[in-house]
Structures are given as structure tokens and as C-alpha cells.
Amino acid sequence: MQSWDDLRIFLSVARSETLSGAGRALRMDAATVGRRIARLEDAIGQALFVKSPQGYALTEAGTRLIDHAERAEQAMQGAQSVLTGEAGTLTGQIRIGAPDGCANFVLPRVFADLSKANPDLDLQIVAQPRVVNLSRREADMAITVSPPTASRLSYQRITDYTLHLAASQTYLRSHPLITSVADLRHHRIVGYIPDMIFDKELDYLSDLSLDRVALASNSASVQIQILRQHGGIGIAHDFALPFAPGVTRVLTDALSFTRSFYLVRHAEDRRLDRISRFATALAHGVRSEVARLESLLAGT
Incomplete structure (x- = not known):
């Protein structure tokens, strides 16, 4: 049976598609990441990646392992949520992807308020003039202007x-x-x-x-x-x-x-109290900030 640490490294390579990208995310040397992947492949007796000039692509065995690894990830995050306490302030790191208009004009005040309320929480905004890829874990959740079509994603209309x-x-x-x-x-x-x-x-x-x-x-x-x-x-x-x-x-x-703005996240994340509480606070903040800014134009 694979350890969570092995699966964590596997997921990072699968999402970044490079050893160097996985190493940066894991704060680990790329060569070490490569050795860990090779060791995991030896342990299960199957290749998980095919290396090409474009990077590391999943094999059929790697694709089958993704679901198992993501379920393990959800379980570890759920355990962390329980250990940190459901009623306290939020901790850790949460990354949000958003269209650059929302990221530049709406989220700064919202994030400042959330940070004041949760001083041990690290917040990151990925401002992109495109849709952030949640499947590759470019972010923990995303604000979009259309609801997603992927079945593994859930969403709510914010405002x-x-x-x-x-x-x-x-x-x-x-x-x-x-x-x-x-x-x-x-x-x-x-x-x-x-x-x-x-x-x-x-x-x-x-x-x-x-x-x-x-x-x-x-x-x-x-x-x-x-x-x-x-x-x-x-x-x-x-x-x-x-x-x-x-x-x-x-x-x-x-x-x-x-x-409309929509808040999109992995369907499985709805079971995580920490992520759900943050999603509720984020949606409320975005709704309030859009209303406040638009009200400044009343009568113009």
C-alpha cells in the first residue's frame, strides 16, 4: 500500500507535469522528486508517467491512481480540519483563481477583511485572463463568469x-x-x-x-x-x-x-469544513463588495 507521502508527490507531478514544478510546490529538490516517483513505480511494478519534451504525462496506470490519490488527499485535509477545530479561525493556505477584473477590483478588500479575521490564514489570488485549471490544482477554488461543465466540480452563484x-x-x-x-x-x-x-x-x-x-x-x-x-x-x-x-x-x-460570478470547487471539497467555511465567507465578501462598489455609482 502506498504511503500518503508517496501519493502527495505523485499528485504534484501529475498536476504540474514536470519534476521541477512539483519540486517547487513541494519545496523539494527536483532530483529527489524523480527518485521518489521511480521508487513508487518500482513498488507497484508499473510506470505511472511517460516522459516527453512536453513534460510528464500520465500512463493508463497513473490515470487509474489519480482517483485513489485524490481520495487520500481529501481524507488528509478532512483530518486536518478536525484537528484544527471546526469553530475556530481558519489556518493554513488557500489559493483562489479569479478573472483579472474581479481579482483587481473586488478581491483585494475582501481578502484584507478575511485576513484580519483569520490571522493564521495565508491567502493567495491567482489573477488570470483565463479559466484557472482546478483539476491540476492551480488553485483550491475559482471565481468564474460561467458555471463549470465538468461533473467533478461543484459551484454556487455568488452574485x-x-x-x-x-x-x-x-x-x-x-x-x-x-x-x-x-x-x-x-x-x-x-x-x-x-x-x-x-x-x-x-x-x-x-x-x-x-x-x-x-x-x-x-x-x-x-x-x-x-x-x-x-x-x-x-x-x-x-x-x-x-x-x-x-x-x-x-x-x-x-x-x-x-x-454573474460563480464560486467553483471540487465536489469532494464540500465535505471539508475548513474549505466550506472559507467558501461561505468568500461568497459573502464578494457579494457585499460588488454591491458596495456599484452603489458608489448610484445616480451617475
Whole structure:
């Protein structure tokens, strides 16, 4: 029977697909990781990985071992949750993946409050203009703009948020008046790089008959900065605009978008009290912070 330590190393290699990546995650020398994997393969009499120029890929035997190893991981995390006490403050490390707009404008205050309430808890934000891969344990949970389709993931809707056209007051004063969506064809459009939109919910401009994005980025935060520099007009999160002085919403009565944030995690993690308590606190914090930031725009 494999020890938990062997399975822990196996999981890290499977998720990072390299010995060096696993070594960094485990705080272990890559050569030692390689020796431990070789020893595990000798013990069970089967190869678990195939090495290629792209890294370490699971064999059929390795794929079968993944479920067993992840169940052992869940059991160890559950035991830790019991030993640290269910009613006390949270401890350890939790990593959250989130779209960069949410990560930049919503999560900082939420995480600061959670850290104050749980001083022994280490929190990490992975801000990515893509969906974080939970299966490879890039994060413990993720905030997304669409519910997941993978059956091994569970999710809850956290809150809705709104978006509007926005531009700097300086830009609007020096360019043709915008009285309708049709007028946008006479303006520089700021938005996502079309072929790098990682979720259909972010394709705001497809229904506006705009065939050119003059200033594009795969980052919502970069787009906000372009608007601040009077670059053009684009779709912006209402919760981001309090961080963009001089940028104002346009055509609020004619055009708006509503999207949702979802909290996604492994289905098995729902059995872990520590993760469940953190998920509840995180969802409450995100919901409250989005509402607070959007309320700052009331009447504008």
C-alpha cells in the first residue's frame, strides 16, 4: 500500500507535469522528486508517467491512481480540519483563481477583511485572463463568469454584476456626441482581443455590429487603464469604475449587461469544513463588495 507521502508527490507531478514544478510546490529538490516517483513505480511494478519534451504525462496506470490519490488527499485535509477545530479561525493556505477584473477590483478588500479575521490564514489570488485549471490544482477554488461543465466540480452563484459603456470625460468632450449605439461606429472601441476571449460571457461587443476593436487587451484591468488615458470607449464593469476617476458611463438607459460570478470547487471539497467555511465567507465578501462598489455609482 502506498504511503500518503508517496501519493502527495505523485499528485504534484501529475498536476504540474514536470519534476521541477512539483519540486517547487513541494519545496523539494527536483532530483529527489524523480527518485521518489521511480521508487513508487518500482513498488507497484508499473510506470505511472511517460516522459516527453512536453513534460510528464500520465500512463493508463497513473490515470487509474489519480482517483485513489485524490481520495487520500481529501481524507488528509478532512483530518486536518478536525484537528484544527471546526469553530475556530481558519489556518493554513488557500489559493483562489479569479478573472483579472474581479481579482483587481473586488478581491483585494475582501481578502484584507478575511485576513484580519483569520490571522493564521495565508491567502493567495491567482489573477488570470483565463479559466484557472482546478483539476491540476492551480488553485483550491475559482471565481468564474460561467458555471463549470465538468461533473467533478461543484459551484454556487455568488452574485450578479453589471457593465456599461464607459469613456473618460476628456475623450467624450473631444469626440462626436454619442446619443445611440449606432454612434459608436464613429469612435475608437476598447475591448477584448477577439480571438483571446476565453468565455462567451465576455463577448460583449458581438451584438453591437462593431467589426473593429481599435485598442484591445485580454485583460479587463488594462482596458480600464486605456479608458482612463482617453483612448476610446468600451464596456466596463460598474464595480471597476470607482477606481477610474474621470471615467463615466455612457448610454446607461440604452445599453447594459448583466453577468454573474460563480464560486467553483471540487465536489469532494464540500465535505471539508475548513474549505466550506472559507467558501461561505468568500461568497459573502464578494457579494457585499460588488454591491458596495456599484452603489458608489448610484445616480451617475
